Amino acid sequence: MPVRELTYAEALREALREEMLRDDRVFLMGEDIGVIGGVFKVTQGLYEEFGQERVRDTPISETAIVGAAIGAAIAGMKPVAEIMYMDFLMCAGDQVINHLPKIRYMSGGKLKVPAVIRTQYGLYRYAAAQHSQFYPAFLMNIPGMYVEVPSTPYDAKGLLKSAIRDENPDIFIECAALYRVRGPVPDEDYVIPLGQADVKREGRDVTVFALSYMVHVALSAAQKLGNEGISTEVIDPRTLNPFDKKTLVESVKKTGRLVIIEPDHKTAGVGAEVAAIVAEEAYDYLKAPIVRLAADDIPPPFAPKAYNAFLPNEEKLISSIKKLIKHSK
């Protein structure tokens, strides 16, 4: 029997639905998630199935949305709040950094904050500088909350279910450019443990650390490089906190080469931390400098040609890997 295929959005919807059925403390809140099922349709049908109490449309009040999710969580509920675009997450900046990740700790462990904040970043939507941002490194820098960055339908469902069941706060970052991407998702219930990177492809010559959408770019590049005799390992961290150092370091120890490809800004992005870990922990194994391919250090431009060039892509990845392999020979 062939495995069922779902889109990333469908996989997320299933995760939400199953967890709502499984645990009546789980409820959803956010802008336009109810009556119209979300502007990206992730929550479609859930309002009809679960009603307005458990699928709550909110005013445009990001601080109140995140704050209320925190409050409901410390009072024993399991809220899943949606912030429509990651750009707007900082409209709730105080709640996101000063409260969500700190309340358990500041209470000396008396409270738990099992809230999930779902958001998405809008790659390739040409929506300009205030609707195209992705800044996961910041959330990684602030201890106390988990951060998920699923790249496939399978991971999206399994990680979202884990995030909901887990009792820590999570920022769950989806990618709008992936919502319609299909992939296998088993029928039966499963979860993916938080903090386990996934080796999306094994290889010997070079490790590509690929973040979120860039996993697909890396896999496609790896395929092509394979035809030219270069064996590429592709690592998808899946969660940034907890961060699976082990899988990364072991891979680099094996291949001796690391290329990072990420859709966030290069400077002080996730790739900086990845490079730093490797420079600290696998320094003796490196055969060549680490390479980071990332979005340019400029705000996302609107004009499509400039925007596309602003992001890293398959071509740049392939040529970097080839150059790297030459350098170390």
Added chain:
Amino acid sequence: MPVRELTYAEALREALREEMLRDDRVFLMGEDIGVIGGVFKVTQGLYEEFGQERVRDTPISETAIVGAAIGAAIAGMKPVAEIMYMDFLMCAGDQVINHLPKIRYMSGGKLKVPAVIRTQYGLYRYAAAQHSQFYPAFLMNIPGMYVEVPSTPYDAKGLLKSAIRDENPDIFIECAALYRVRGPVPDEDYVIPLGQADVKREGRDVTVFALSYMVHVALSAAQKLGNEGISTEVIDPRTLNPFDKKTLVESVKKTGRLVIIEPDHKTAGVGAEVAAIVAEEAYDYLKAPIVRLAADDIPPPFAPKAYNAFLPNEEKLISSIKKLIKHSK
């Protein structure tokens, strides 16, 4: 004639005063900066000298403070707004990331945003998790604004004057633990160009990249190591954006060893970017793994003993450097 000594707070105050005298577009706004001269007394006396129009006490409205600074700036003024603690900067998160650094760009260069947002982080104040944060890496990750992190009275004055005169937006991050530290400040007018790291001490054996307060820790450690025959170079970046890669990379090429000491969280902190740059650009010169000493990846605790241990310190720095020099022999 001996050079005059001022405290860091006095140096900042002089910078504000001189720029206000020099350019009547410069004005100050923030919570409690007027009548009482600021909770850290940086603006003391300025309300009396310049009056309530140019030294504006505000309500507790961080979003309005940063937003109004932006608005005044695009309309031709030169506002210097104070956010009392860096923790509260994210109460204005939307203005700080979606507006301040993007408006010039999104306007196709028609607008300028010559606003300075001054803030401080409260090292060693035992003020717990919501009053002790320092997250400069995030501001470095968002392109479009400059970020200053002065460590001495001299730098504080020179950088603040540059930040005010410069026509780009700035986040100017002071350190409360430095306000009473004294240092030489010349009588005559001077500015420090943005984007120039300062080699605070020259050395041959190891480069210490020290951030903000940690410059003092590094200098003291370097002194002691010198007595043991280890020659330490101490680099103070002074500004994180623009970032002076050149001084860093050249120093590491010379010494072959890098230790980073920073008072922000280790994971995805400034040190990650520094390590990544070196791993990319000075890889062939490194004689040993890069070492990062930073605040632990937990929210700042209140209890003083735990808090002190949470931060990197001189002892840890000295022992790291000794270990590093051994490793590479």
Added chain:
Amino acid sequence: MTYDLDGLSKELLLDMYYKMMLIRRFEEKVVEMYRAGEIPGIAHGYIGEEGVAVGVCSALRRDDYILSTHRGHGHSLAKGIDPKHLMAELYGKKTGVCKGIGGSMHSTEPEVGVIFSSAIVGGNIPIAVGVALAFKMRREDRVVVSFFGDGATNTGAFHEALNLASVWKLPIVFVCENNFYAISMHVSKSTSAKEIVDRAVSYNMPGVVVDGNDVIAVYNAAAAAVNRARKGEGPTLIEARTYRWLDHGMYYLGKYRPEDEVVMWKQKCPIRTLRDRLLIKGIATEVELNSLDEKVVHEVDEAIRFARESAEPDLDFVKQFVYVR
């Protein structure tokens, strides 16, 4: 003058008619070209709400500034941005008002008083306050208008900004375009105040409700508020009630409005209303108005041609505009 309507000159009235029609035809073309795949990204139409932008901007001087929103084409055109440059911006071209870097939601043209448009709901309001502060500190008699929707009145930014504008008595007019929905969310479900205008009490400033589909009523309300602001008497909150005929943006997001509500509002078309009044009162003839209609069609076609023919910026080009150097 015999040609006045509510004391307004024929020139002003025809200009308002012309501007509303320009917005209408411009937006129709945007929808068409968006569907045709010529306009990338996201965009939000202003059809049905023309009375608000035009009524308010007609009460402003050229050197007064407005700040706009994600739904900003109407504001830009009403304040005088050349439709060619606006359309080129939507196309992402170098000749656009923001050189193709900003797109639909980020118009800036200080020459005509469009200082900034934010795509963050509520985001422009604190910035508008700062612009007004600059005017006041320099003792200029210029006025700022901040436009925003009903949904924006639930953001923290709205609250902090209106409070600050009031305590500092700044020359600003807050114009809430209440089109009853924030995407799918009806104002009655999102906004706890009985009426949005009641929120003025919270800031001790005058609050005025106006029929946003009656451009003359909007003009009069705005003129009074602008006058107050110009005289140094502080801010006003205007709630202009109107309706958007199109969906929230260019995509269909599902059904959340009753059919008959949409039909009812279409009958209150602000352009037709003014046209009828101009004709009935004998202020303008069919011929005059038709010639304006034609002029507008021509201008919009010209804007499309201009946008199409302009060059697209590349990465090196856009990089120049991040910093002042």
Added chain:
Amino acid sequence: MTYDLDGLSKELLLDMYYKMMLIRRFEEKVVEMYRAGEIPGIAHGYIGEEGVAVGVCSALRRDDYILSTHRGHGHSLAKGIDPKHLMAELYGKKTGVCKGIGGSMHSTEPEVGVIFSSAIVGGNIPIAVGVALAFKMRREDRVVVSFFGDGATNTGAFHEALNLASVWKLPIVFVCENNFYAISMHVSKSTSAKEIVDRAVSYNMPGVVVDGNDVIAVYNAAAAAVNRARKGEGPTLIEARTYRWLDHGMYYLGKYRPEDEVVMWKQKCPIRTLRDRLLIKGIATEVELNSLDEKVVHEVDEAIRFARESAEPDLDFVKQFVYVR
């Protein structure tokens, strides 16, 4: 009952007296020990404002929750936190309510209904709304109180939270402790509403002003609001006017209040006021009240002893509490 004052039982009245006195003596000791260098960090005293915390918390059940602020010692003690555990927290000891991790500004003791205290001005308000949402969704008849100052009413968080609580009709009471200053900023300069309580209009909820130095008036106002919330009728905004006798925190920040204003308010001491009424009405005797006074002194001394003798947490200890694992 003959012993009632305004219909309140003697037991309740004496308990309120006792709690106010406990707060007073506790805070006096905090100042003393802070100056002596025994208490680290930053702390904010509640002296002069005892009537608000005690009046409000006396109207709550043990299983109702409060959320507090940087100025939270009074709220914690009024809701029933053991002074030993609170003092130990201020000392940064393992036996503190938050194991020494939170300090003065972050009290949590769900057992007695102190769920969370935020040091971010306005920060607790949206969270309080979420707690109330949980109660409502589970159909529990519990009520939430969010305490905050006059200064907090100018934060965006206040606005968004009160709006949401109102549209969702949640069981919550918003208690604004108007002590007329936010650090050095007088409420008249920071807050544009004529009266803070007018802001209730913006959220279509009842607004009540009460003399915060009259603990019985506070109790009655709170009881009415709590009752309303418990019956599912939605939130209320209470503005309790009071005054802090001490400086903003433990440091002297300069002069921003007129001498005679401070003197005037000290004459309106909430504790003396209640004491006088209890004596005049013959509800309690000097002897009874003096014995409560002594009990309090003893308890506070005991708290200091306990705090001093407790162990300080180290880094490994505090690390355990970041995540649930």
